[in-house]
Amino acid sequence: MEDFFDLYRKDRWPTIFCPGCGIGTVMNCFYRAFSELNLDQDRVVFVSGVGCSSRVPGYIRADSIHTTHGRALAVATGINLANPDLKVIVFTGDGDLGAIGGNHFINASRRNVEMTVICINNNIYGMTGGQASTTTPYNALSSTTPFGNKEYPFDLAELAVTAGANFVARWTVRNVKEIIGSMKKALTKKGFSFVEIVSPCPTGFGRRNKMGDPKQMYEWLKIKTVRREKTKSWDIDPVDLNIEGQISVGEFVERNRPSLAEVLRSIKPKIEQT
Numbered sequence: 001m002e003d004f005f006d007l008y009r010k011d012r013w014p015t016i017f018c019p020g021c022g023i024g025t026v027m028n029c030f031y032r033a034f035s036e037l038n039l040d041q042d043r044v045v046f047v048s049g050v051g052c053s054s055r056v057p058g059y060i061r062a063d064s065i066h067t068t069h070g071r072a073l074a075v076a077t078g079i080n081l082a083n084p085d086l087k088v089i090v091f092t093g094d095g096d097l098g099a100i101g102g103n104h105f106i107n108a109s110r111r112n113v114e115m116t117v118i119c120i121n122n123n124i125y126g127m128t129g130g131q132a133s134t135t136t137p138y139n140a141l142s143s144t145t146p147f148g149n150k151e152y153p154f155d156l157a158e159l160a161v162t163a164g165a166n167f168v169a170r171w172t173v174r175n176v177k178e179i180i181g182s183m184k185k186a187l188t189k190k191g192f193s194f195v196e197i198v199s200p201c202p203t204g205f206g207r208r209n210k211m212g213d214p215k216q217m218y219e220w221l222k223i224k225t226v227r228r229e230k231t232k233s234w235d236i237d238p239v240d241l242n243i244e245g246q247i248s249v250g251e252f253v254e255r256n257r258p259s260l261a262e263v264l265r266s267i268k269p270k271i272e273q274t
């Protein structure tokens with residue numbers, strides 16, 4: 001890629017994102033990581049489900065497939081197995097990936113399917129008006145939990161680690177340098193790589209939970225963030241991933257298990273002669 005700006009699909013501007021939304025920051029970090037790696041736009045396929053986070057590929061000048069809600073990883077798996085020479089990159093949200101798409105997420109991690117998944121976790125269904133998702137913090141308000149969420153949230157990054165992904169990192173949108181670094185590692189890693197970015201949704205989450213303006217939400221992220229170097233993420237009970245609790249960030253795992261496509265290609269079937 002010749003120029004950072006070649007990756008923008010400027011004819012699609014302005015974006016649909018609300019003022020103060022963190023998705024634009026993630027998108028810019030991605031542009032930076034992709035262009036610094038000098039990856040070939042013609043050898044990449046972007047895949048997304050449905051949601052504000054899933055809109056990102058629409059602003060990138062490369063081939064992409066906007067699939068149905070929750071099915072991005074299933075389609076991405078098919079693309080990778082059909083043509084392992086293409087780099088498959090998924091943009092998804094916590095609802096798309098952790099709720100309706102949760103089974104695909106666990107199994108793509110387990111199978112170590114070759115793809116990079118970037119999940120923008122804003123703790124809510126942003127696009128559809130603020131319903132609770134699987135990462136909505138305990139006791140948080142949403143349009144479907146008017147008395148506070150009584151379900152405990154998933155820890156998406158830990159889920160990917162446990163299920164077997166080759167590379168897993170989590171940051172918040174405040175950690176721009178670290179996000180770019182982890183995205184570069186994820187994009188060059190063989191197998192399933194996962195980068196979760198905790199991001200503010202002032203419209204669907206912040207407003208209802210009286211978290212102030214977008215600037216105050218960014219301040220909230222700063223106060224809540226704990227580096228993994230200082231604490232193991234399992235020291236933080238996932239139940240604590242709530243508004244009063246903490247968000248552990250860092251690179252959680254890096255391993256080199258062969259990807260599903262590599263394993264399948266190495267099979268040499270023995271044909272029995274009769």
Ligand SMILES: Cc1ncc(C[n+]2csc(CCOP(=O)(O)OP(=O)(O)O)c2C)c(N)n1
Pocket residue numbers: 050051052053054068069092093094095096097120122124125126127128133
């Ligand atoms: C099968 C199906 N069910 C539900 C919907 C409605 N829907 C669209 S986006 C969405 C949630 C989006 O949340 P998330 O993936 O977290 O993305 P965000 O908008 O927060 O970035 C839902 C429930 C749909 N489009 N298709």
Ligand code: SF4
Pocket residue numbers: 016017018020021022023052053122126127200201202203204
């Ligand atoms: S609804 Fe939330 S996630 Fe969607 S664009 Fe607005 S602030 Fe961002």
